[in-house]
Amino acid sequence: MSDESRLSPTGAPGPAETPVPARTAAVIPAAGRGVRLGPGAPKALRALGGTPMLIHAVRAMAASRAVSLVVVVAPPDGATEVKGLLDAHPLPEGTDLLVVPGGETRQESVRRGLEVLPPGVYDVVLVHDAARPLVPVETVDAVIEAVRRGAPAVVPALPLADTVKQVEPAGVPGTPEPVVATPERSLLRAVQTPQGFDHDTLVRAHTTVTGEVTDDASMVERLGLSVVVVPGHEEAFKVTRPLDLVLAEAVLARRRHTDGF
Numbered sequence: 001m002s003d004e005s006r007l008s009p010t011g012a013p014g015p016a017e018t019p020v021p022a023r024t025a026a027v028i029p030a031a032g033r034g035v036r037l038g039p040g041a042p043k044a045l046r047a048l049g050g051t052p053m054l055i056h057a058v059r060a061m062a063a064s065r066a067v068s069l070v071v072v073v074a075p076p077d078g079a080t081e082v083k084g085l086l087d088a089h090p091l092p093e094g095t096d097l098l099v100v101p102g103g104e105t106r107q108e109s110v111r112r113g114l115e116v117l118p119p120g121v122y123d124v125v126l127v128h129d130a131a132r133p134l135v136p137v138e139t140v141d142a143v144i145e146a147v148r149r150g151a152p153a154v155v156p157a158l159p160l161a162d163t164v165k166q167v168e169p170a171g172v173p174g175t176p177e178p179v180v181a182t183p184e185r186s187l188l189r190a191v192q193t194p195q196g197f198d199h200d201t202l203v204r205a206h207t208t209v210t211g212e213v214t215d216d217a218s219m220v221e222r223l224g225l226s227v228v229v230v231p232g233h234e235e236a237f238k239v240t241r242p243l244d245l246v247l248a249e250a251v252l253a254r255r256r257h258t259d260g261f
């Protein structure tokens with residue numbers, strides 16, 4: 001993405017006809033334990049192709065020419081280790097880096113990352129899971145572009161391959177759960193990251209919305225603002241369980257073979 005200007009929803013320059021510089025920051029929550037991945041180091045610090053997953057995620061954000069700051073939200077007791085890792089894997093010139101300690105929940109970690117962004121400097125803020133290390137730059141740029149064109153919140157997402165059932169949770173693991181509904185699959189999307197936001201909107205969401213949510217866009221929905229979907233990418237999947245790590249290694253090996261790096 002070469003144009004650093006904010007565009008109106010029609011794609012034309014803003015009302016004053018003078019493009020206003022638009023800057024993008026990316027917040028990477030990386031403070032989770034990775035319980036579902038099994039015992040070991042915090043998930044973001046585990047190796048993928050010999051390099052910590054977090055480094056892949058940071059590089060994926062820095063690969064966008066629009067991103068000029070990356071804020072890494074480190075495991076609460078791991079900020080020093082994370083700083084050391086980032087020093088050992090420098091970013092391309094022109095991308096600044098900050099590291100802050102995370103919180104108990106993903107929501108809390110994102111909020112801590114947002115707190116270190118200076119007001120009035122970054123128009124667009126991305127929130128990207130360290131656990132999605134292989135998102136292609138085309139997806140990152142598509143999200144940024146949609147925010148620049150006027151959407152307060154943008155999520156990359158894919159149609160579902162499986163039929164989804166809504167159940168009445170049985171409460172006891174292993175007990176059959178009654179199905180209460182089958183949502184129309186063609187209307188459902190599986191949401192990925194980076195999710196992109198107008199900076200002020202995301203700050204408002206994180207300072208006013210209470211209650212647990214599983215993504216940042218849900219908070220904007222609760223403000224009554226619109227959230228739009230752009231196409232996600234198969235390789236932006238989240239490394240959650242052990243099999244995901246096998247898939248991530250395979251994708252990386254294929255890229256290295258194809259791209260020769």
Ligand SMILES: Nc1ccn([C@@H]2O[C@H](COP(=O)(O)OP(=O)(O)OP(=O)(O)O)[C@@H](O)[C@H]2O)c(=O)n1
Binds near residue numbers: 130
């Ligand atoms: N307190 C937390 C919890 C999660 N995350 C981050 O949020 C992203 C998505 O979370 P998830 O994949 O659920 O990671 P974990 O919480 O580590 O996984 P698990 O639930 O299996 O422990 C990850 O990059 C994770 O590091 C975070 O920054 N702070």
Ligand SMILES: C[C@](O)(CO)[C@H](O)COP(=O)(O)O
Binds near residue numbers: 129192214215216
């Ligand atoms: C933000 C997210 O990756 C969008 O799919 C997802 O909701 C994170 O969920 P998790 O339970 O914290 O992995």
